[in-house]
Amino acid sequence: MKKIFSLIILCISVLSFAQTKAPFTGYRSFDILQGYSGTGTPHYYLDVKKNGDVHFGFVQVNQADGTETTEEMNAGKYNPKVMKVAFKKYKESFYVKFDKDKIYMTDKDGNTRKSEDCCSSMESATQDVCVCESELYKR
Template identity: 65%
Template structure:
């Protein structure tokens, strides 16, 4: 009976893993929060590989001297609930989840964050907007 339960449990785990298929493959650019520092705002991207690995990266060009800084990291297999992004260059860590068209800034549990910084400029009167952005090809 224990073997049967182990096999059923293993099958259920494999089935749930198979259901977490990435919503797309390829590279998409995104902006969640608009930056306003003097060195240039990083251009972030997500790159979903055919094997389900998800890579996040950024490219930043310093507007003063033209120096380019970039980094890419492997966040592991696609997880629709939450993914941890950690860039070593600037010691930056954040959590996101994404679907086919949008990416969301979340907490470690996958709850979408809300902030005044996430409100679009066109909606200046709004406060505490959900932190999300479009995924661009």
């Protein structure tokens, strides 16, 4: 009985690990929120480590004086449902989920958000709200 129970636990562990394997490793940049006319919108990135840790960061250049602000944080192990990103410098936090090609801004339950802030200038002319998503760009 103990062997069967141990085997079941092992199988569940292997299956849960397999389901949370990140879709890629390495650096990808993204721009979910669109910036207008040199506003200095941060350029975000994520870096998936080989051990499954996901690091998020941003680089923002002040358009007036050229100073650069950066921050990187560890969001923990990859979670395909939703991950919380919390930057300390600007007290900014948001939720995302991502796959091999795209990243989506979500609510805390993993539902993809829609907002006027996610529209490009071209989309703003024809739409009130847009899906908050971005391609993931390799360096």
